Every structure is written in structure tokens, then in C-alpha cells.
Amino acid sequence: MSMARTGSLPPREHGAGIGTWISDVLWRHPAVLIVLLLLPPALWLGIIYLGSLFALLVQSFFSIDHFTGLIRYEFTLDTYAQLFRPSNFDIILRTVTMAICVSLASAAISFPIAYFAARYARGAWRAVFYLGIMMPLWSSYLVKIYAWKLILAKEGILTWALQGLHLEWLLDAFLALPVIGGNSLSVSTTGTFIVFVYVWLPFMVLPIQAALERVPTSMLEASGDLGARPGQTFRHVLLPLALPGVIAGSIFTFSLTLGDYIIPQIIGTSRLFIGQAVYQHQGIAGNIPLAAAFAVVPILIMGVYLWIAKRMGAFDAL
Amino acid sequence: MSAVTFDHVSRHFGAVKAVDGVNLDIAEGEFFAMLGPSGSGKTTCLRLIAGFERPTAGNIRIFGDPVQNLPPYKRNVNTVFQDYALFPHLNVIDNVAYGLMIAGQGKRQRHAAAEEALELVRLSGYGTRKPSELSGGQRQRVALARALVNKPRVLLLDEPLGALDLRLREQMQEELKSLQRQLRITFVFVTHDQGEALSMADRVAVFDHGQIIQTGTPEDIYFRPEVPFVADFVGSSNVLPEALVARLTGESRPASIRPERLKLAAEGALRARVTGLSFLGLATRVSLEAGDTRLTCLLPQDAARPAEGEEVALVWEPGDLHMMKAGA
Numbered sequence: 001m002s003m004a005r006t007g008s009l010p011p012r013e014h015g016a017g018i019g020t021w022i023s024d025v026l027w028r029h030p031a032v033l034i035v036l037l038l039l040p041p042a043l044w045l046g047i048i049y050l051g052s053l054f055a056l057l058v059q060s061f062f063s064i065d066h067f068t069g070l071i072r073y074e075f076t077l078d079t080y081a082q083l084f085r086p087s088n089f090d091i092i093l094r095t096v097t098m099a100i101c102v103s104l105a106s107a108a109i110s111f112p113i114a115y116f117a118a119r120y121a122r123g124a125w126r127a128v129f130y131l132g133i134m135m136p137l138w139s140s141y142l143v144k145i146y147a148w149k150l151i152l153a154k155e156g157i158l159t160w161a162l163q164g165l166h167l168e169w170l171l172d173a174f175l176a177l178p179v180i181g182g183n184s185l186s187v188s189t190t191g192t193f194i195v196f197v198y199v200w201l202p203f204m205v206l207p208i209q210a211a212l213e214r215v216p217t218s219m220l221e222a223s224g225d226l227g228a229r230p231g232q233t234f235r236h237v238l239l240p241l242a243l244p245g246v247i248a249g250s251i252f253t254f255s256l257t258l259g260d261y262i263i264p265q266i267i268g269t270s271r272l273f274i275g276q277a278v279y280q281h282q283g284i285a286g287n288i289p290l291a292a293a294f295a296v297v298p299i300l301i302m303g304v305y306l307w308i309a310k311r312m313g314a315f316d317a318l
Numbered sequence: 319m320s321a322v323t324f325d326h327v328s329r330h331f332g333a334v335k336a337v338d339g340v341n342l343d344i345a346e347g348e349f350f351a352m353l354g355p356s357g358s359g360k361t362t363c364l365r366l367i368a369g370f371e372r373p374t375a376g377n378i379r380i381f382g383d384p385v386q387n388l389p390p391y392k393r394n395v396n397t398v399f400q401d402y403a404l405f406p407h408l409n410v411i412d413n414v415a416y417g418l419m420i421a422g423q424g425k426r427q428r429h430a431a432a433e434e435a436l437e438l439v440r441l442s443g444y445g446t447r448k449p450s451e452l453s454g455g456q457r458q459r460v461a462l463a464r465a466l467v468n469k470p471r472v473l474l475l476d477e478p479l480g481a482l483d484l485r486l487r488e489q490m491q492e493e494l495k496s497l498q499r500q501l502r503i504t505f506v507f508v509t510h511d512q513g514e515a516l517s518m519a520d521r522v523a524v525f526d527h528g529q530i531i532q533t534g535t536p537e538d539i540y541f542r543p544e545v546p547f548v549a550d551f552v553g554s555s556n557v558l559p560e561a562l563v564a565r566l567t568g569e570s571r572p573a574s575i576r577p578e579r580l581k582l583a584a585e586g587a588l589r590a591r592v593t594g595l596s597f598l599g600l601a602t603r604v605s606l607e608a609g610d611t612r613l614t615c616l617l618p619q620d621a622a623r624p625a626e627g628e629e630v631a632l633v634w635e636p637g638d639l640h641m642m643k644a645g646a
């Protein structure tokens with residue numbers, strides 16, 4: 001076999017339309033393409049997103065004139081100082097404690113679900129799993145919360161079920177506890193906690209599942225092979241390797257709990273959470289600087305949280 | 319004493335008979351290879367010894383003790399995994415010391431032992447690195463050190479050299495062999511590479527379809543295959559079908575002959591046509607067809623080479639034609 005003709009082929013025939021011209025230019029100057037692709041997200045992120053965040057930050061350094069109710073546009077840390085008043089600081093403490101509890105409980109509940117999905121669910125079971133996890137996200141948040149109110153209310157299905165089992169005394173004993181108890185579950189801190197965990201659970205399950213899927217079975221076998229009992233394998237291999245997923249999930253559950261103002265409004269006590277405080281200060285009281293200062297708190301807490309997580313090596317296995 | 323004994327061991331996955339009635343007896347201090355094509359059950363056998371699989375029938379003994387009900391963490395065997403399975407979140411020294419940490423040894427003690435094991439695989443000074451910072455060959459050594467540091471009575475190796483390039487593989491073959499002699503640990507080695515099995519093992523078991531087809535020394539397997547499968551799989555021996563052997567010798571049994579033992583001649587009982595020639599450096603490989611039987615012949619460099627399409631006759635020394643079991 002021999003090559004009859006070498007050398008370049010004649011240029012392919014094509015129309016000299018504007019589309020061709022554009023693709024030629026983009027092919028010759030790839031940097032132009034990259035700029036064009038990045039410009040919209042950069043504008044969005046830079047101006048609309050970070051810009052409004054910055055505006056918020058600026059607001060928090062102003063203060064309100066309590067006499068006239070107008071905003072004084074002068075730099076001051078007074079507004080931040082107000083956060084440390086007992087009435088305001090209580091709100092922060094309550095919200096952070098709730099966010100921590102919700103994140104821990106979500107992680108504990110999610111881990112076995114995610115582990116099952118990552119390791120055992122195949123084919124149709126996998127579809128069922130995704131459907132089960134995602135379906136609550138498709139229905140309205142408000143409807144879900146009111147549904148929970150019906151479940152947890154004094155006349156609700158939970159009380160009814162416990163009555164049927166003659167276990168009402170258990171619920172009553174629990175509701176008699178200080179802080180977490182109350183008149184009924186739907187007006188107790190426990191109720192707020194249950195609904196928070198329920199609503200944010202998918203945000204914890206999915207990242208943990210993704211992290212667990214990346215752990216090869218041989219790694220767990222290797223740990224057992226080297227003498228580790230299942231509990232030890234969990235502690236020394238599985239948990240460290242799943243930690244980035246747990247952290248990623250807890251970023252969602254933690255920050256969403258820190259900022260939410262609807263759930264504690266509908267289910268729980270009359271004691272405020274940060275989100276409600278922001279809502280009231282900017283809406284009812286017109287105290288935008290204090291609302292902004294309150295809004296900065298979750299951002300700061302999340303920053304510190306991520307820093308600690310990084311220091312603990314949570315992202316090493318990424 | 320036997321290190322590992324299989325007594326009619328089966329491992330079925332539903333209808334799939336991954337391991338089917340295997341009998342095995344591995345002696346203490348032996349370098350034992352399990353050889354076979356993929357899906358032949360050799361890796362499942364290794365996993366049965368390690369405890370990652372449980373037999374559906376039969377008994378497994380390790381140094382005389384029945385182990386089929388023992389989980390992996392209660393067995394005094396360690397495994398070098400095919401993908402090495404190093405823990406990515408731990409550095410090299412903590413990877414190697416993992417077994418000792420689990421056993422409850424103090425940090426200083428286990429790090430000293432791990433350092434010793436790293437020295438054994440010529441990786442001293444690599445302790446603070448992460449597995450991701452190592453080359454494939456280095457990871458392989460870490461996996462080896464991590465298993466050896468626990469002083470197992472049996473070391474299981476699952477295609478440990480599969481991911482390495484040719485030169486590294488040859489070097490590691492020699493190192494593994496000398497390591498085994500030095501430590502006198504029983505090595506059970508799974509591979510699909512017949513060259514690897516023959517060059518390293520004291521004894522080889524050839525697997526096919528979940529069963530052991532033949533067990534023997536590398537010489538047995540290479541020169542005296544009992545069935546055509548072994549002759550074919552171990553180093554591309556020529557397999558002569560029963561009918562052809564009956565015509566040549568009068569005995570109705572299949573036979574095998576090694577390519578390097580076939581010689582070309584002008585006159586002979588077996589005539590064949592040359593279908594291809596390839597230069598291998600040390601020798602020339604000649605592909606031949608005798609009727610519908612394909613044959614290969616290795617000619618030494620100084621021998622005269624036939625032309626493609628030429629009709630030749632094949633001859634051999636009487637002892638070189640190895641008769642196999644009939645009907646297999």
C-alpha cells in the first residue's frame with residue numbers, strides 16, 4: 001500500500017456566514033471565549049450577590065437615632081455593641097445552640113441512610129432512595145411546616161397515637177421539662193427542633209452519600225484485615241473519609257437554621273431566633289442597622305466554623 | 319504443617335459458582351500462586367482465606383483452626399490489595415502502623431515498628447508523606463509494609479503487581495521472592511500473569527470456572543500440563559487435538575508441545591503451512607497451520623527462516639510431546 005498523495009487537503013467548503021466567522025474568531029482566540037463564558041456569572045456574583053452583601057455590611061456600621069427613628073450615616077460600632085445586650089445575645093445563643101443541635105441530629109440520622117444508599121442500594125432501590133430523599137423538597141416548605149403543626153399539636157396525631165398506646169404520661173413528663181418542654185410539642189423548642197431536622201435532612205443526606213460513595217470497599221476491608229472491628233473501622237476510616245461530606249451537609253443545616261425565621265414563627269415558643277429578630281428589626285421597628293448587624297452574625301459564625309473545620313483536616317480527604 | 323487448607327470449599331453467588339468444590343493444601347512457608355483468567359475464582363479463594371467472603375459449603379482451616387465463622391479481624395492473615403487500599407487521610411507511617419494502633423500499641427512503639435517495616439521495603443524516610451504523594455511502586459511497597467508489620471502467618475497478595483509497569487514489575491517480583499525467603503511467611507499470591515506465577519511461586523494452582531484444574535511446581539505446570547486448558551493458558555503451548563495425536567502416535571489423547579521444542583524440517587509426519595513470522599529479538603516466532611490446528615514454533619536466531627505460505631514439516635524429540643488426560 002502506498003500513499004498516492006501527501007500534503008494538505010484543500011480547505012473545506014463552507015459558507016462565509018456570521019456564525020462561521022464568530023466560531024473562527026473564537027477558535028483562534030480562546031481567551032475571548034473564556035471571558036464571554038465567565039462574564040455573566042462574574043457580574044452576577046460580583047455586583048448583584050457580593051454587592052448586596054457589602055451593602056448589608058455597610059448598613060451594620062451605621063446606627064439609628066432612637067429619638068427621631070432615622071438612620072445616622074456615620075461609622076460606629078454601637079450597633080454591634082447592642083448585640084451584646086442580654087436580650088439580643090440570648091437570641092444569638094438560642095439560635096446557635098439550635099443550629100448545633102439540628103446539625104448533630106441531622107448528621108446522626110443521615111449517616112445510616114446515606115451509608116445504605118451508597119453501599120447497598122442498586123438499580124431500582126437507588127431510584128427509590130433518591131425519590132424518598134428528594135420528594136419532601138418538591139412540596140411547599142410552608143405546607144410541610146403546617147403539616148408538622150398538625151402532627152405535633154395538642155389535639156394532633158402524635159398525642160392521639162400515644163393515647164392509644166397509653167403512653168401519654170411519657171409525653172406529659174417530657175413537656176414538663178424546662179426549656180425544651182412546653183404546653184404541647186407544637187409550641188415547644190423541641191417542636192422547632194424536630195421540624196428543623198426534618199426540613200433540612202436532605203441537605204445532609206446527599207453530601208454524606210456522595211462522600212461515602214468515594215470510599216472504596218477495599219478500604220473498609222483493609223481496615224478489617226488489619227484487625228479493626230467494625231466500630232473501629234467506622235471511627236478510624238469511614239468517619240474521617242466521610243467527614244468532608246458531613247461538614248458540607250452541616251454547612252447547609254447550620255446556616256439554614258441560623259437564618260430561618262418561618263419555622264420558629266409557626267412552631268415553637270415566642271422566644272426569638274436570629275432570623276425573626278432580623279425580620280422584626282428591619283420591618284416593624286425600621287432599625288435596619290441592627291437588622292444588618294444581626295444578619296452578619298451567621299456569616300461570622302460560618303466563617304469561624306469553616307476555619308475550624310479546615311484546621312481539623314475536614315477537607316484533607318477531598 | 320499446612321498453613322491453609324480448603325476442604326470442598328464452594329462460594330456460590332446465586333447461580334454463579336465463583337468457587338466450586340475447591341480442595342487446597344498450602345504448606346507453611348510456601349510461596350503459592352493462584353493462577354487463572356479473570357473470573358476463574360482465584361480472587362474469591364483469596365477473599366475466602368482473608369474472610370471477606372464466607373464459603374457456601376466446605377471447610378477452611380488456617381494452621382489447623384477452622385475459620386469459616388471468623389470475621390477478617392480475628393484472622394492472623396493480612397492482605398495486600400490490588401488497589402493497595404491505603405488510607406488517604408493518614409500519612410505513610412500511620413498507614414503502616416494502623417494494625418498496631420488497632421492492637422493497642424503506643425505511638426512511639428508502633429511508629430518504630432512501622433519505620434522498621436518501611437526499611438524492609440526500602441522506603442525509610444517516607445513516613446510523613448501522604449499516599450497521594452507516592453508513585454504506584456511506592457504505594458505498593460507501603461501496602462506490603464502495612465501488611466507485614468503485623469507479622470501475619472499468611473500474607474495474601476491480590477494481583478499486587480498488576481498496576482505496575484513492566485520494569486518495576488520485574489524488579490518487584492525479585493524483591494517479593496527474596497522478602498518471602500527472608501521472612502519465611504507463607505505467601506499466597508493471585509495473578510493472571512503466568513510468567514509471574516512461574517517465576518515466583520514454589521507451587522502453582524491453575525484455576526478455571528471456579529475449580530482448580532491442576533496444582534504443581536512451575537515445572538510441572540509448564541512442561542507437564544494435564545489438560546489442554548493448562549497447556550494453552552500457561553505460556554501458549556501448542557495443543558494437538560486427540561485425532562491428530564492418534565494419527566501421529568496411535569494413542570487417542572490430546573498432547574502438548576512447547577513452541578521452542580518444535581523444529582522445522584524438510585521431511586516429517588506433521589506437515590504445516592507457514593502463516594506468519596514475527597521477529598522477537600532472541601527468537602523468531604513462526605505461526606503455522608496444520609489442517610485446522612494452529613501451531614506456534616520459536617526458532618532460534620541462527621536457524622534458517624521459512625517464507626510465509628511455505629509448506630514445511632515439523633519434527634520433535636520423542637520426549638517433548640507431552641501426553642495429556644483424555645476427554646478433558
